[in-house]
Amino acid sequence: MDTQNTDTNRFLSTGVKGLDEILGGGLTSDRLFLIEGEPGTGKTTLALQFLNEGVRRGESVIYITLAETRVELKAVAQSHGWSMDGIQVEDIIPNEEILHPDQQFTIFHPSEIEMGMTTQRILDAIEKYKPSRVVLDSLSELQLLAESPLRYRRQVLALKQYLSGKGCTTLFLDDRTALSGDLQVRSVAHGVITLELINQDYGSERRRVRIVKYRGIAFRGGSHDYKIVTGGLQVYPRLIAAYTRVSATRKQLSSGIAALDALTGGGLDEGTSTLISGPPGTGKSSLCAQYVYAANQRGEKAAMFLFEEASNNLMLRSAGLGLDLQPSIDRGLLTIQQVDPAEMAPGEFMQAVTDAERRGARVIVIDSLNGYLKAMPDERFLTTHMHELLTYLGQRGVVTILVGVQPGVIGGSMSTTVDASYIADSVIMLRYFEARGKVRQAISVFKKRVGLHERSIRLFSMSSAGIKVGDVLTNFHGILTGVPTFDENQCHVLFDEET
Numbered sequence: 001m002d003t004q005n006t007d008t009n010r011f012l013s014t015g016v017k018g019l020d021e022i023l024g025g026g027l028t029s030d031r032l033f034l035i036e037g038e039p040g041t042g043k044t045t046l047a048l049q050f051l052n053e054g055v056r057r058g059e060s061v062i063y064i065t066l067a068e069t070r071v072e073l074k075a076v077a078q079s080h081g082w083s084m085d086g087i088q089v090e091d092i093i094p095n096e097e098i099l100h101p102d103q104q105f106t107i108f109h110p111s112e113i114e115m116g117m118t119t120q121r122i123l124d125a126i127e128k129y130k131p132s133r134v135v136l137d138s139l140s141e142l143q144l145l146a147e148s149p150l151r152y153r154r155q156v157l158a159l160k161q162y163l164s165g166k167g168c169t170t171l172f173l174d175d176r177t178a179l180s181g182d183l184q185v186r187s188v189a190h191g192v193i194t195l196e197l198i199n200q201d202y203g204s205e206r207r208r209v210r211i212v213k214y215r216g217i218a219f220r221g222g223s224h225d226y227k228i229v230t231g232g233l234q235v236y237p238r239l240i241a242a243y244t245r246v247s248a249t250r251k252q253l254s255s256g257i258a259a260l261d262a263l264t265g266g267g268l269d270e271g272t273s274t275l276i277s278g279p280p281g282t283g284k285s286s287l288c289a290q291y292v293y294a295a296n297q298r299g300e301k302a303a304m305f306l307f308e309e310a311s312n313n314l315m316l317r318s319a320g321l322g323l324d325l326q327p328s329i330d331r332g333l334l335t336i337q338q339v340d341p342a343e344m345a346p347g348e349f350m351q352a353v354t355d356a357e358r359r360g361a362r363v364i365v366i367d368s369l370n371g372y373l374k375a376m377p378d379e380r381f382l383t384t385h386m387h388e389l390l391t392y393l394g395q396r397g398v399v400t401i402l403v404g405v406q407p408g409v410i411g412g413s414m415s416t417t418v419d420a421s422y423i424a425d426s427v428i429m430l431r432y433f434e435a436r437g438k439v440r441q442a443i444s445v446f447k448k449r450v451g452l453h454e455r456s457i458r459l460f461s462m463s464s465a466g467i468k469v470g471d472v473l474t475n476f477h478g479i480l481t482g483v484p485t486f487d488e489n490q491c492h493v494l495f496d497e498e499t
Contacts, residue, residue, distance in 0.1 A: 018235030037195030225347025278430030307371025
């Protein structure tokens with residue numbers, strides 16, 4: 001009797017949360033799915049997660065292996081902290097007896113007899129355990145036994161019809177080691193999931209998952225990053241800001257410094273991104289800490305992602321400015337994550353940031369854009385990744401602060417490594433300049449999409465008393481060049497208190 005499910009909206013979880021999200025809910029029950037990828041991409045791990053999810057739900061599950069032994073599968077499971085209890089294993093592997101000369105077939109070709117025996121053992125296992133979830137590993141062995149493409153396709157079609165009729169949701173694993181360029185099973189399968197392993201010039205390898213096809217389901221297309229960690233696959237769905245559009249009343253975020261708020265037109269607007277740009281050492285990260293500290297003092301949550309500076313250095317430097325961030329961390333208002341360069345994929349970073357937003361962070365700092373771009377040098381679309389992330393955060397009403405480091409110290413180019421107009425809604429510029437034998441700093445707002453802001457250039461300084469935004473540098477010309485000209489008589493008062 002054919003018991004195949006006719007409801008295309010009845011899904012089974014794969015056991016991998018991110019993959020279920022990409023698939024639009026999971027795998028349609030009673031269908032055949034192809035998991036393809038070269039050796040080492042995590043197919044066996046994904047298959048075991050799929051079966052363990054079935055065991056957790058009280059279902060009967062079976063792993064039919066044509067290549068790996070029970071001992072090898074158990075070792076994979078133990079490496080992830082899983083138990084094989086509840087997972088039936090049928091290992092259809094030729095034993096050592098076939099090596100004996102008396103066991104060599106002479107009348108029939110060996111593959112003809114082995115194919116028949118293999119198929120019969122698969123059918124017997126299904127009849128015996130009556131599973132709802134089945135994994136067949138791997139198709140390469142079946143393909144080699146079939147020899148001809150016609151026989152292979154007919155065999156797969158027959159298995160598909162049989163397993164679907166028995167109410168089985170089946171994963172066929174294909175390591176692509178048999179016949180190159182063969183697409184027979186892709187056309188037969190209800191869905192195709194491809195796992196890719198990409199070696200990079202530096203750092204850890206990149207892993208990506210892609211849904212090649214999924215009949216009748218609006219899945220999330222494109223490539224999605226994933227990692228294999230203790231506990232299985234972790235998939236990071238590609239962020240699509242258009243899926244999360246929300247509207248809300250927006251207010252302004254105060255820095256806690258009246259002069260700085262006046263310079264930015266009342267503060268940073270919720271739902272906008274601000275790039276704080278300037279040469280090294282001008283106080284960009286300290287200014288970020290000021291905004292985070294002010295938010296925490298109001299009871300708002302914040303998160304900081306550091307690509308360059310160690311978190312303890314940030315804490316010490318901030319404390320030296322009177323901005324003690326430790327109490328905020330102890331109260332759960334602030335999280336600081338130090339990103340390990342070359343070890344984190346863009347998708348994983350996006351997931352970490354969006355998770356911070358879901359936990360309630362209203363201010364998110366990314367320090368710095370330069371470190372982000374250099375941490376993943378082999379990526380071609382990092383700026384697009386970042387733009388999508390900022391759009392998402394903006395739609396959620398988050399204030400995002402980015403740090404951009406300019407080359408040089410005094411004079412020279414004002415350019416950054418990214419297009420500020422494309423990335424940020426507002427730009428705050430910090431700049432060194434020389435006056436009266438000292439190197440001083442200036443601050444100005446170059447751009448603000450939402451609302452008005454001051455066009456003036458103000459004195460900027462940092463000390464144990466905190467960050468100070470001083471008077472407008474009205475008597476100077478050429479401050480942004482780093483070598484200004486000014487009226488010495490008019491500027492004594494301005495610098496006397498700084499001296």
